[in-house]
Amino acid sequence: MTSALISAIRRLHIAVTPQIRVYSSNVAATTSAGSNSLSITKKEWAFQPQYTKPREVWIENLDTIEEQKLGLFELHPSVYAAPPRLDIINQNVVWQRKIRFVSWAHTKTRAEVRGGGKKPWPQKGTGRARHGSIRSPLWRGGGIAHGPRSGKSHFFMLPFHVRIHGLTTTLSSKLAQDDLHIVKDLELPTDEPEFLAELVEKRNWGPSVLIVDDTDYAPRNITAATDSLAHINIMPVYGLNVYSMLKHDTLVLTLSAAEKIEERLLHWLHADTRAQSREYKVNQV
Amino acid sequence: MTAGVRHNVSFETNNIVLIALVAILYSLFKMATVWRSQCAFARLFAGKTGQILNNATDLGTKLGPGSQSAILAKKYSNYAHSPFVTKIKEQYDYEIVKNPPEWGYVQRLLPFDTIPAVTPKDSYPSGWVPPKEEAKTLPFFLCRTRNHEIPIYLQITYRGIRKITKIKRIEGDIWLLNDEIKSYLKEKNNRYVETRVQEVGRFIEVKGDYVNQLVDWAHSKGF
Numbered sequence: 001m002t003s004a005l006i007s008a009i010r011r012l013h014i015a016v017t018p019q020i021r022v023y024s025s026n027v028a029a030t031t032s033a034g035s036n037s038l039s040i041t042k043k044e045w046a047f048q049p050q051y052t053k054p055r056e057v058w059i060e061n062l063d064t065i066e067e068q069k070l071g072l073f074e075l076h077p078s079v080y081a082a083p084p085r086l087d088i089i090n091q092n093v094v095w096q097r098k099i100r101f102v103s104w105a106h107t108k109t110r111a112e113v114r115g116g117g118k119k120p121w122p123q124k125g126t127g128r129a130r131h132g133s134i135r136s137p138l139w140r141g142g143g144i145a146h147g148p149r150s151g152k153s154h155f156f157m158l159p160f161h162v163r164i165h166g167l168t169t170t171l172s173s174k175l176a177q178d179d180l181h182i183v184k185d186l187e188l189p190t191d192e193p194e195f196l197a198e199l200v201e202k203r204n205w206g207p208s209v210l211i212v213d214d215t216d217y218a219p220r221n222i223t224a225a226t227d228s229l230a231h232i233n234i235m236p237v238y239g240l241n242v243y244s245m246l247k248h249d250t251l252v253l254t255l256s257a258a259e260k261i262e263e264r265l266l267h268w269l270h271a272d273t274r275a276q277s278r279e280y281k282v283n284q285v
Numbered sequence: 286m287t288a289g290v291r292h293n294v295s296f297e298t299n300n301i302v303l304i305a306l307v308a309i310l311y312s313l314f315k316m317a318t319v320w321r322s323q324c325a326f327a328r329l330f331a332g333k334t335g336q337i338l339n340n341a342t343d344l345g346t347k348l349g350p351g352s353q354s355a356i357l358a359k360k361y362s363n364y365a366h367s368p369f370v371t372k373i374k375e376q377y378d379y380e381i382v383k384n385p386p387e388w389g390y391v392q393r394l395l396p397f398d399t400i401p402a403v404t405p406k407d408s409y410p411s412g413w414v415p416p417k418e419e420a421k422t423l424p425f426f427l428c429r430t431r432n433h434e435i436p437i438y439l440q441i442t443y444r445g446i447r448k449i450t451k452i453k454r455i456e457g458d459i460w461l462l463n464d465e466i467k468s469y470l471k472e473k474n475n476r477y478v479e480t481r482v483q484e485v486g487r488f489i490e491v492k493g494d495y496v497n498q499l500v501d502w503a504h505s506k507g508f
Contacts, residue, residue: 046399051426051456083487270399270431 039071045262047270052077055175057182059255062222063189065199070184075258079265080175082168089173091158092166092242098154107147110135116142157280164268166242171251171261180251181205182258186213186234191224196232206249207231212240214256237261400431417507425457425465427508435503439496450491450499463489469502470495 043054054074061068075081110116116135123130131138137145158166174180188195200209208231211222216236226232235244237257245251253261268276361367403415416429430436436453455462463482470478470491479492491499 050428051421083485085485267399272397272400 038069041071041073043074045076045266047078047266049077052081055080057175060181060183062183062185062199063187065195065202067203073182073255075175076262076266078269079168079262080172082165082172084173084176085165085169088162088165088169089242089246091162093246095156095158096241096243098156101154103148103152103154104150105148106150107144110137110143113143160273160276164265167240168265170242170245174245174251179249180253182253182255184255186211186219186222186254188219188221188225191221193225193228196225197229200232208248209250209252210235210244210248211252212237212257213254214260403433414504420507423457423506425455425459425462427452427503428454428456430454435500435508437496437499437503439494448494450493450495451488452491452499453488455487455489459484459487459489466491466499466502470498473498
């Protein structure tokens with residue numbers, strides 16, 4: 001009787017609840033084998049969050065067009081749940097534009113305009129205004145007074161912590177706006193750009209995507225696929241910056257990249273930064 | 286005649302001294318060339334002269350028989366174009382030990398990577414008060430700075446006329462915290478205290494110098 005009941009239940013094909021495994025990130029990461037096993041990571045940081053709860057994000061995959069949730073992952077609130085300081089983001093963007101900008105606008109002064117050496121008419125007796133040179137700035141075709149001189153550098157250095165908080169606030173804003181996605185790795189099944197474009201289209205990631213990995217070499221398929229897609233770019237973790245994050249609609253971090261960013265930013269949020277906060281000198285190493 | 290001979294002799298001696306000087310200078314120059322070529326490779330590793338092993342000018346390296354050709358004095362037109370010496374064998378025997386017991390003493394001298402946590406004690410002679418665990422159950426929170434201090438500061442502007450107390454790093458319900466400190470300061474000072482709340486920047490500015498009162502309040506709350 002009971003065996004008949006059990007077999008009847010088996011025949012119903014009741015969906016088994018996903019096996020949930022809890023493990024610390026200190027333990028070597030285990031990959032979830034089947035689609036019905038979720039990995040939930042409870043993280044132990046060197047600097048535990050005090051009050052704000054850690055942000056939870058899905059770990060997604062890149063090897064199918066349809067999104068599969070491979071697990072849950074915790075992100076530190078100091079890095080990924082900072083207040084959205086638009087002023088700091090703006091300061092960073094302005095800094096990044098200016099730091100490499102050299103203005104080549106150039107005008108000639110009255111000394112550089114050709115001619116004008118002779119006094120055009122005598123000082124007195126003509127009834128005309130007194131002039132010493134036909135290239136004076138008052139004259140049409142004359143030199144420009146206080147005009148732009150070429151090779152003007154706009155380099156300046158933003159304070160260290162404004163740069164650090166620029167990264168945290170931009171990452172947090174991206175996460176709060178659902179524009180930050182964590183993927184397990186960057187393995188693609190093909191190297192065709194159509195696959196990646198369709199994946200981005202299907203997942204509604206917006207036209208432009210910035211993919212950030214921990215290493216500065218990426219798997220071949222994704223490099224080949226993104227090569228011809230101008231709006232999907234890959235970047236190593238040390239190249240992450242506010243300007244690029246804002247330029248792209250969606251930021252895709254690999255699991256290791258998210259951890260690396262978190263570790264480095266947490267380090268600087270809790271380190272003695274007197275050396276970094278010192279005034280920037282051009283000759284410093 | 287005698288004078289002439291004497292003159293001749295002195296001229297000769299002068300000449301000899303000159304020749305000797307030139308020879309010494311030349312040999313010095315040659316030595317310098319050899320020394321540079323001998324040590325150039327080792328200097329790559331050693332870097333500064335302050336780190337020379339046992340005060341040895343050859344930086345603890347000796348040239349092998351294969352590189353003897355470099356010893357031969359040869360003038361190069363340029364320091365940068367002179368070749369590096371190859372085939373160097375170590376003069377001193379040493380072994381590399383990982384984590385020796387003495388390493389602890391070295392580690393003691395190294396600067397901290399990050400600011401360390403405070404070791405828990407019953408009381409601190411500086412008057413520093415540790416944060417309490419029950420503060421985390423409140424609807425608002427004042428996060429300690431990286432130096433484990435309460436983030437309440439006094440801003441003096443307009444040559445000391447304007448004093449503003451700034452409470453930073455507020456988490457949770459900032460408006461509730463604003464109401465609490467307003468009523469607390471009003472009760473304490475028997476006067477209305479003006480505040481300004483910056484919700485995005487997560488800070489509150491209180492008009493007037495209330496740093497000590499607010500720090501006491503924060504300690505009483507356990508922040």
